[in-house]
Amino acid sequence: MAHDILPRPAAIGLDEYRARREALMAALASADSAVLLPAGQLVTRSNDSDYDFRQNSDFHYLSGFPEPDALLVLLPGREAGETVLFCQDKDPAKEAWTGMRIGAAGAVEHYGIDQAFENAERDERLGELLDGRETLYLPLDSDAALAIAEAVRGKLGARVRQGARPPQAFADVARLVHEQRLIKSDAELALLRHAAEISARGHVRAMRTARPGLFEYHLQAELEHEFLWQGAAAPAYSTIVGGGANACVLHYIENDSPLAAGDLVLIDAGAEFDLYAGDITRTFPVNGHFSEAQRAVYEIVLAAQERAVAAVAPGVTLTDIHQGVVRDLTHGLIELGLLDGELEARIEDESYRRFYLHSTSHWLGLDVHDVGGYRHKGEPRRLLPGMVLTVEPGLYIPDAENIPAPLRGIGIRIEDDVAVTLDGHEVLSAAVPKRIAEIEALMTSR
DSSP: OOOOOOOOOOOOOHHHHHHHHHHHHHHSSOTTEEEEEEOOOOOEEETTEEOOOOOOHHHHHHHOOOOSSOEEEEOTTOTTOSEEEEEOOOOHHHHHHHOOOOHHHHHHHHHOOSEEEEGGGHHHHHHHHHTTOSEEEEOTTOHHHHHHHHHHHHHHHTTGGGTOOOOOEEEESHHHHHHHHHSOOHHHHHHHHHHHHHHHHHHHHHHHHOOTTOBHHHHHHHHHHHHHHTTOSEESSOOEEEEGGGGGSTTOOOOOSBOOTTOEEEEEEOEEETTEEOOEEEEEETTSOOOHHHHHHHHHHHHHHHHHHHHOOTTOBHHHHHHHHHHHHHHHHHHHTSSOSOHHHHHHTTGGGGTOOSOSOOBOSSSSSOOSOSEETTEEOBOOTTOEEEEOOEEEOOOOTTSOGGGTTOEEEOBEEEEEOSSSEEETTTTSOOSHHHHHHHHHHO
């Protein structure tokens, strides 16, 4: 397989990060509010070895600042600058071991921050910045953010007689940020398109490599090699390579079983590029040719998936898409003899859930299961241009005595990344074959 390198899309510009912060501040309840948002922290893997650092998605969305142990403070109306950042101290001894730190001056110069200080000054300066701010918006599920906010309120509270005015209330900033993140900009769509293209190349590479006698982890290695070769930081989530009945375990990640002739293998994997996620699933035969039973099940899932993708458009809801998939898959299960009776009855009693356990879609963006509510004002949220979602129906047939032998242990999922456009949709992951003839032709060509 040719090892060409895809051109990288442009990084998100400082103007866009600034516009995001301004939009968030405009959404606060009052002008005397403030936002506190901590960065991610390093996590110990074993003894003095850390996991690779991955920035907190909300913090990244508002700042683009890549280091751990930072704190973003937004102060609407502040004359000296509405955006303040606290970051790691410059420390030559530590930098000799772990690399140069950006520092306060670098944050202002390179990241468009109005004013920055090193963490050594945080305790002294944070109270001054927040004195008189009525409400602090912060992620209420973050122990670190709550600890910072409580400490500031306590210190200011001790100085009330000297005229200090501590914050009176805490509010959750996550809902506001997540509403913003739900609609992707053109720059974000370019990054998601690139992440999907890298992910697609990994899947094609795995299809071309697969053969009986390999192990699941061999295909994982091919996928992740392609991700890193194309500049992805890492997989966007734990790679799933499930051969045979392992495909019926939705979040199977052991990837340590042999690949057998006559089995299918399900791969659910995506690359993360500049923190934006790809998320693709394909299912194909290890030996390159579908059996009659595999073909029958696959065609049911494929037809449901293609109809669901075609339905993506402004004004549609994820509920609409999912209900269409349920109808298609239930009809197929009756045709296969895995369910009996009338279609409406089987939908009503949800007996299809023995074979289809999950929803059809989730949002995609900085997180693989991206943020943003699925309901708006009590109703299913209607799709808007700029939203990005997955479409991923599947059937998972258990290896059980009451299942016809040829169908036992067949697990099939087909997943694409889809962006909502002004007049319909764009399939970001279309470069991976999913029709039977295309898959078999690709695998034969190897």
